[in-house]
Amino acid sequence: MAEQPLIPPRGKVNLADYSPDYTGSWDRESAQEYVQMLREQLSVLQNKLYADGRHAVLVILQAMDAGGKDGTIRSIFTGVSPQGVEVTSFKVPTEEERSRDFLWRVHKRVPRKGMIGVFNRSHYEDVLVARVDGLVAESVWRKRYDQINEFEELLTESGTTILKFFLHISKEEQKKRFEERLTDPGKHWKFSLGDLEVRKRWDLYMRAYEDVLEKCNRPHAPWHIVPANAKWYRDLVVMETLVQALARLPLRFPLAEAGIENIVIPD
Numbered sequence: 630m631a632e633q634p635l636i637p638p639r640g641k642v643n644l645a646d647y648s649p650d651y652t653g654s655w656d657r658e659s660a661q662e663y664v665q666m667l668r669e670q671l672s673v674l675q676n677k678l679y680a681d682g683r684h685a686v687l688v689i690l691q692a693m694d695a696g697g698k699d700g701t702i703r704s705i706f707t708g709v710s711p712q713g714v715e716v717t718s719f720k721v722p723t724e725e726e727r728s729r730d731f732l733w734r735v736h737k738r739v740p741r742k743g744m745i746g747v748f749n750r751s752h753y754e755d756v757l758v759a760r761v762d763g764l765v766a767e768s769v770w771r772k773r774y775d776q777i778n779e780f781e782e783l784l785t786e787s788g789t790t791i792l793k794f795f796l797h798i799s800k801e802e803q804k805k806r807f808e809e810r811l812t813d814p815g816k817h818w819k820f821s822l823g824d825l826e827v828r829k830r831w832d833l834y835m836r837a838y839e840d841v842l843e844k845c846n847r848p849h850a851p852w853h854i855v856p857a858n859a860k861w862y863r864d865l866v867v868m869e870t871l872v873q874a875l876a877r878l879p880l881r882f883p884l885a886e887a888g889i890e891n892i893v894i895p896d
């Protein structure tokens with residue numbers, strides 16, 4: 630299979646060009662070994678990010694239902710100190726949230742310096758479900774791409790590294806995962822009848838995602854199209870991208886207080 634770019638090149642994005650089955654030259658076993666190694670690096674880097682306290686990282690996860698957002702979070706952050714990670718799952722906006730601008734609830738949840746913030750869904754729902762379901766007028770959601778870009782630019786310029794991941798599964802893979810949710814009583818809670826309504830509009834969602842991936846893919850806040858039918862490859866891609874981004878930050882431990890070298894701890 631031809632190499633598949635992770636960050637789409639500038640211009641129109643056609644999701645049909647991106648295979649959700651793509652796994653590069655990896656196999657499950659070597660990928661899992663590599664992820665284990667990355668997990669150790671992530672733990673060390675996250676500790677340094679926290680101690681340093683000058684940078685924040687924001688991981689944004691978007692996907693269709695059963696796309697693997699929850700599973701990715703579980704897999705990536707296993708082994709990282711819970712104190713340094715803050716996960717926010719964005720649901721249908723409440724009355725209070727709906728009576729403000731769409732970024733109000735999002736801005737409140739961005740990570741402070743030293744933290745990794747994870748968004749399970751995000752402000753992108755406001756140009757995805759809001760657009761496909763016509764929750765707001767077209768004249769309203771059309772403006773949001775620019776508003777999102779400016780918002781993300783503000784965050785970046787304030788010391789936040791933004792990484793955006795679209796977990797790309799096929800419609801067939803969603804069917805398989807929905808069927809598992811229906812047969813396994815431990816997964817019933819993950820399925821709702823509304824998910825079938827959304828599935829009916831699959832193609833409209835793909836068009837809406839393509840627009841997001843074109844209009845909001847900026848060098849300061851890039852979108853990654855993650856082939857996500859194979860969960861182990863999805864984890865590898867997200868993990869590697871996050872570790873590399875952290876490794877690029879000029880992290881350092883704060884300097885010791887003056888005079889520390891002569892201290893003797895009293896009995």
Ligand code: AMP
Binds near residue numbers: 719720722750759764
């Ligand atoms: P889940 O992630 O399965 O818990 O579902 C959360 C639901 O909230 C999904 O159906 C989303 O489409 C919906 N949701 C999240 N954000 C928004 C938003 N800004 N506007 C409308 N619906 C939203």
Ligand code: MG
Binds near residue numbers: 821
């Ligand atoms: Mg759901």
